[in-house]
Amino acid sequence: MALRDAVYGAAVGDALGVPYEFKARGSFECTGMVGFTGFHFQPTGTWSDDTALLLATSASIKAKGGRVDVADIRLNFEDWYYDGEFAIDKNVFDVGNSTAGAITEGIGRSGVNSNGNGSLMRIAPLAYTDASDDVIREVSAITHAHEISCEACVQFVHILRNPALAQEVELPSSIDQVKSSGFVKHTFEAAIWCFTHTSNYRDCVLMAVNMGDDTDTTACVAGALAGEVYGYDAIPAEWLEVLRGKDIIERCLF
Ligand SMILES: [Mg+2]
Known part of the structure; x- marks a missing residue:
């Protein structure tokens, strides 16, 4: 099980969604992969804010030699938001409200209504560090500081x-009861x-x-887990072939 499997799994899921x-x-x-359609109208294989922030997190951990430095991760998020660092073509799109507010104001949103999936979607790299639960919560809290978001990241x-x-996760009994909105739960x-x-x-x-609904983030989170478990080689080659931003992914892996 390796970070690379999870990151490509997440990026491909994001781009599909x-x-x-x-x-x-x-x-x-x-x-499969399609492009130039839907609300965002992006080229085929383009992943969004989810993967960019996941890579921003990974790049910080790499730069710090495997250590999770919350302040440094926040700086990478600022580089993404203001300069398009970690984004394909430096094009920042699909930014969540809590994420934008937290980055511009420098403090994570802690209200009960600020429990979008914006920290869950980018938390995967921490699984490949020795980060404690408290550190995982701190990294969530850069943008999403409410306990619902923090605990989802820990879990x-x-x-x-x-x-x-x-x-062991308790789930609804039928798929009709499984919601896929932007709410982190x-x-x-x-x-x-x-x-x-x-x-x-x-x-x-x-x-x-x-x-x-929130197709890219649901598939990004599911894709990180499936990518890790089934491995990079299980990701359909025709999807990897058209995936964009592979150069960005490769330079952010640790
Ligand atoms: Mg997105």
Whole structure:
């Protein structure tokens, strides 16, 4: 199990989902990489803010020799937000409200209504460090400081470190009850649902995108877990071939 598997898994899931973000479940069917469609109208294989911030986190850990330095990660987030660092073509799009507010004001949002999935989507690299639960919470709190967001990040890092734990997550009894909005609890549940109800990378991320609504983030989170468990080689080659920004990914891995 390696960071590279999780990062490519996340990036491919994100890129699969970008064309369908905000679309209702059942109103479309994602079967592979497409481009120049949907709200964001990006070229095929373009991943979004999710992967850019995940890479910003990974790049900081790399620069610090494997250490999690919260202040340095925040600086990388600022470089992304203001200068397009870590983004494909330096094009920053799909930025969440809490993330934008936290970066511009320098303090993570702590209100109960600030529990979007903006920290869960970027937390995966911490699974490959010895970060304690408190450190995981601090990294969430750069943008999402409420305990619901912080605990979702802690739980997801634990699952990445020990994927068997995914089977112990309490989930709704039917897929109709699994929501896929931008609320962090929904994203977490939907991602775990897709992972535990499929048996390979392709099926997991396609199920995640086809849940609709916050398609890119659901597939990014599910994709990180599926990528790690099934490995880079299990990601369909035709998807990797058109994935953009592979140079950015490679320079951010530790
Ligand atoms: Mg996004």
